[in-house]
Amino acid sequence: MSTTLLCIGLTLAAYAGVRALYLRYRHPLLNVVALGAGLVIAALLALHIPYADYVPAQKIMTALLGPATVGLAVPLYRYRSLLLRAAPAILGSVALGAVLAMLSAGGIAKLGGLPQDVVVSILPKGVSIPFAVEIAQIYHGIPALAAAFVVATGTLGSLFGGWLLTLARVRDPMARGLALGTVSHGQGTATALMEGEQQGAMAGLAMILAGICTAGFAPLAVLLLGLG
Numbered sequence: 001m002s003t004t005l006l007c008i009g010l011t012l013a014a015y016a017g018v019r020a021l022y023l024r025y026r027h028p029l030l031n032v033v034a035l036g037a038g039l040v041i042a043a044l045l046a047l048h049i050p051y052a053d054y055v056p057a058q059k060i061m062t063a064l065l066g067p068a069t070v071g072l073a074v075p076l077y078r079y080r081s082l083l084l085r086a087a088p089a090i091l092g093s094v095a096l097g098a099v100l101a102m103l104s105a106g107g108i109a110k111l112g113g114l115p116q117d118v119v120v121s122i123l124p125k126g127v128s129i130p131f132a133v134e135i136a137q138i139y140h141g142i143p144a145l146a147a148a149f150v151v152a153t154g155t156l157g158s159l160f161g162g163w164l165l166t167l168a169r170v171r172d173p174m175a176r177g178l179a180l181g182t183v184s185h186g187q188g189t190a191t192a193l194m195e196g197e198q199q200g201a202m203a204g205l206a207m208i209l210a211g212i213c214t215a216g217f218a219p220l221a222v223l224l225l226g227l228g
Helices: 002-025 032-046 051-063 065-071 073-078 080-085 087-111 116-122 129-138 143-167 173-195 197-224
Strands: none
Touching (some): 002 032, 002 051, 032 173, 051 065, 065 073, 073 080, 073 197, 080 087, 087 116, 087 173, 143 173, 173 197
């Protein structure tokens, strides 16, 4: 129990420390997920704590993801009037983003000569792991590889998504949130929440819609890429 509490404390300390640095300097490399994970790994190595001893703490913290996800409904409710006014634009942009994310990733993978099961596994990289794993299984991909692509996409999106949007002069909070949530799922949503409540609300909505759209349009992407 003491090791579990220590691991939880280390994780929370890493999160709080990196978050404080990001809010102060706003540098893209001060990413809560990537840098926070690195700090936790370094601490575990320094203290000679094996990963097996970290697993109970990980399970406790993972169990809190459900309530945290439901908590995203609070900012959505606050911006309900904005959502209703912009509903067609939100649905259209997220659907288009989800389709383009699949086609671009799958197309590049196919042009690179990767095996078909790998190409299928990379298609749902922009959505959360439960969506991606199911899609990969349905179309004969590799679920574990699909999950790895999801984690990599989320990490890269949370690292550089906000910076690229700023570089492209995208300043509207709604647009930034929708973009981060559509292509970087939960990690992008976490980044958007640190930018502001409206960005976080839009990212949370986009994350959910992108998962639905990706599942719905996956047959079309498989057909267009000749993977069926």
